[in-house]
Amino acid sequence: MSSYWSQYWQQGHMTSFGNDFSDNYTGALKSLWEEVFKAVAHNNKVLDIGTGNGSIIALGIQINPNLYFTGLDSAKLSLPEIFQNLDKVDFIEEASAEDMPLQDQSYDCVVSQFGIEYSSLPKSLSEVSRVIKPAGQFHFVVHECDSTIVKPNIHILNAGKALLNSEVIDSLRKLFNGLAKYGQQSAITDQLRQKLNSDIASIAAKHASGLQGTNFPVFLKHVMNPNFELKQRKSDLKIFLNELDGQIVRLSDLVEAAMNETKHLQLTTLLKEYGLDLLNDEHIFENGKMIGRYISGTKAN
Numbered sequence: 001m002s003s004y005w006s007q008y009w010q011q012g013h014m015t016s017f018g019n020d021f022s023d024n025y026t027g028a029l030k031s032l033w034e035e036v037f038k039a040v041a042h043n044n045k046v047l048d049i050g051t052g053n054g055s056i057i058a059l060g061i062q063i064n065p066n067l068y069f070t071g072l073d074s075a076k077l078s079l080p081e082i083f084q085n086l087d088k089v090d091f092i093e094e095a096s097a098e099d100m101p102l103q104d105q106s107y108d109c110v111v112s113q114f115g116i117e118y119s120s121l122p123k124s125l126s127e128v129s130r131v132i133k134p135a136g137q138f139h140f141v142v143h144e145c146d147s148t149i150v151k152p153n154i155h156i157l158n159a160g161k162a163l164l165n166s167e168v169i170d171s172l173r174k175l176f177n178g179l180a181k182y183g184q185q186s187a188i189t190d191q192l193r194q195k196l197n198s199d200i201a202s203i204a205a206k207h208a209s210g211l212q213g214t215n216f217p218v219f220l221k222h223v224m225n226p227n228f229e230l231k232q233r234k235s236d237l238k239i240f241l242n243e244l245d246g247q248i249v250r251l252s253d254l255v256e257a258a259m260n261e262t263k264h265l266q267l268t269t270l271l272k273e274y275g276l277d278l279l280n281d282e283h284i285f286e287n288g289k290m291i292g293r294y295i296s297g298t299k300a301n
């Protein structure tokens with residue numbers, strides 16, 4: 001899984017929502033971390049699991065420059081210049097939350113935003129409990145399957161899978177060949193066009209909004225450019241299918257990571273088992289819309 005994250009971070013993104021939060025998080029998420037970091041005592045050590053390019057640490061050093069931060073991620077990162085020459089911040093790349101190269105009881109506070117839920121919770125929460133000091137705090141912001149972040153992605157994932165399981169791609173290939181052999185105006189090409197349209201219509205009937213998110217409609221418009229030759233169409237279809245495969249892997253991971261009732265119960269049960277006492281377990285809202293869940297607490301003494 002880390003390979004697509006490595007590729008993503010190498011593109012220089014600051015947050016995992018490159019388009020929506022290009023500089024860093026704002027709004028409810030920023031406010032939440034402001035509250036958290038303001039309340040951490042001076043000179044305390046904070047560990048950020050699934051740190052990415054360090055968005056939460058960047059917020060942390062602005063809010064409370066007296067803290068020491070470690071960012072840990074299984075991906076290869078491309079950290080922004082703001083972290084250069086900061087002796088209170090370090091990053092551990094290509095290290096997993098399930099097996100952290102960190103000493104027992106070495107952190108006062110463990111945080112994670114849209115990170116820890118991607119890991120295997122029985123192992124990673126056991127590790128959190130190991131590295132956190134007695135009476136230390138933990139603060140997790142996690143994805144929720146019903147959130148406005150995850151829900152549209154579930155529709156895209158379902159549409160993408162339906163597209164691959166349908167006859168659409170086969171019909172599109174046949175239309176490419178028909179166009180090359182018989183031209184735009186022939187009756188055979190017309191039949192092939194109708195077949196493709198009816199295949200697309202049956203997917204759109206069930207997955208209208210998700211289909212847009214797969215970019216198939218935009219791709220179709222592009223590839224049907226009458227000036228394109230067969231070779232060009234075939235090569236563009238190959239690129240589209242590769243991107244769709246990547247999107248399906250990424251969104252499957254997101255959906256698997258997001259809290260549903262079962263996963264939430266697993267998480268809270270494990271916290272208890274590892275001596276991590278819950279203080280907050282609540283939804284986070286932005287403009288009245290639920291965007292995730294905030295889970296925090298302390299390690300028992």
Ligand SMILES: C[S@@+](CC[C@H](N)C(=O)[O-])C[C@H]1O[C@@H](n2cnc3c(N)ncnc32)[C@H](O)[C@@H]1O
Nearest residue numbers: 005015016050052073074075096097113118119
């Ligand atoms: C959605 S991004 C979140 C990045 C950042 N915390 C943010 O809020 O923008 C998830 C990150 O978790 C990392 N990750 C996934 N599984 C992990 C694991 N088992 N151990 C450590 N990091 C992991 C990924 O590499 C990725 O960088």
